[in-house]
Amino acid sequence: MVGTVRAARHDGRWAFALTAAAFASGLALGASVVFVGLGLLGAWAHTRALVVAAVAIAAAAILSDASGLRVRPQIPFQVPERWRRRMPLPRALLLYGVLLGTGLTTFVPASAAWALPALSLALGDVPGSFAIALGFATGRALPVLVLAVGAEETVLAERPHGLRVLRLLTAASLLLALVAGEVRAADTVAVPGGDPSVAAADLAWQRPGVSGFLSRNGTVTPLPGSDPAIGGALVAWHVGPAVTVAARDTLGPVLQQTLPGVQKLAVSDRWLVWRAGPEIRVLPLSDPTRSARVAEAKRVAELGRPALDGDLVVYHRASAAGSWLAAVDVATGKRHRLRFARDALLLNPSLLGTSLLYVRASRCSQQLRLGPLGSGKERVLYRLPPLASQDRGHERHHTSQGERLPCPHRPKPTTRTLWTTALSATTAYVTVLRPSRGGRTTPTLLAVPRQG
């Protein structure tokens, strides 16, 4: 391929530049089609098994490239040689680039090339897959173009140490990408800290037993009250039953109200919503003398922490008969049941526009899910193992025939529980409860990117 690109040099500098650009463009195009296609496929069929398989393949590729093992499998297909004789060189190089960009033709120089399609599929994300495609195309184009400009085609073959160094670099890059991906999967925001609330670039949370905190542009400020909520241009907190609604920028109070039994707050530019015992109530900030009931839990049901975006309040209701996420338009009184589960626990929704974030704890996993407010495809942004183990399905000294286990793979349970959420344009926040003594739990606030 180096020779074919180099041949364009005989027709002058511009012809060479055009040929090189055509080759690089073809690579980018071919790689984008394949990797973005895999990303779309992964988004459609995203499973934990895919992620596990991709990480396993990537780990094997890192080992192979780092230790210089033979790259297997190899691809026996070659690009059609006749193209360079029958077509103008730029067109032929463009098509060669497309074919090479798909990764389905010619020699595979590093095992990492096999990890990239798997990672793209597991990522299930179009921008991420596009970035992989560009990286792959660049990795294929650069050696060819560099050698075509200044060296002989045989230089790599005669100096295998060069390829060895390249494979080492590839392994290191892949390892870095995996580690960075894992780190990016969930960043710790506050320990202990929980019950997040977010608006624009501001984030508020509660530190148990201390007070609320507000983070703005990297500066964390303690608030003069607990269970903070932010929304619109406002922030709210309470000290006992005394609730304060203040301007978010100055923290200057705009409303002070006594609300007996208040536990959790949500606020927008027009409404203050709070949970007190078994009910959720709302009052308009324009007329704080009248409040109305949004929802009430009957008997053994439990209402979750309310979240508010504009006029829409969302909350969970959990009972032994089922759990569901509900939305109430406090301006019109219109009610919607957003999600329902008879065999899983749906918890602590938050919303931003038409996007809904919530926790789904089922028999085999706990998931932080992001999806449309109505029905539609959801994505799992963060996942924890289930909260309980399973037995062997059969008794000692009995056969396994006829047994039925709840989870396909024996889960390693965790005592950590996904809890309250908040959603911004770029980030999903979730509280993870970690058990401590006497049934108590300590919250940790995590930030998870919405994309990737």
Next chain:
Amino acid sequence: MPELQLSEAVAASSSRRGFLARAGRLLLGVASGGFVAAALRSQKAEAYHFCGHIYTTGSCPHPVGLPRIDRNGFPLRAVDGKAVDDLGRPIDALGRPVDAEGELWLDPDGNPLPSAPRTRVCSAAGREFGFGPRVDGAWYRCCGGRVRKLVDCCGFVRNRINGDAALTGYCYRGRKVFCVMYYDTKIKC
């Protein structure tokens, strides 16, 4: 205890209440014990994937695995008989999750964590596999020194949970066995 009530009912018609109550209790105990022992002697063999199961129908879906239920058909953890919810977590009498010591799990504000759904095992099977579930009959075996009640989860089904043809078993009125569960009594055997 039904035996006690019956013996006292027998004795209630007599003026020598104390003596007859004791005698009636003894007679009933001997008679029922002999009957159970005789019944169990001939039925102890041919266990399948759990003790007492004598045919090939598979377990009903259960949050922990082995299809142990309480007397109302709700799931229990087989290893210790603790009540569990649909997530497999041990729970208290109100359905709230508890830790290994039986302490309520509390959120950072000190409120109990919410209850998860809890579904009767046969009902969950009916929902998952799309049939109207019904518990009709049961049979008894001696397992681990206690009488175990083996319960058929029935429905108008052609195939059982294993995928092959369903059988009538202890189901009535045209229903057939879809899957099996068991309830461990406290009666020694």
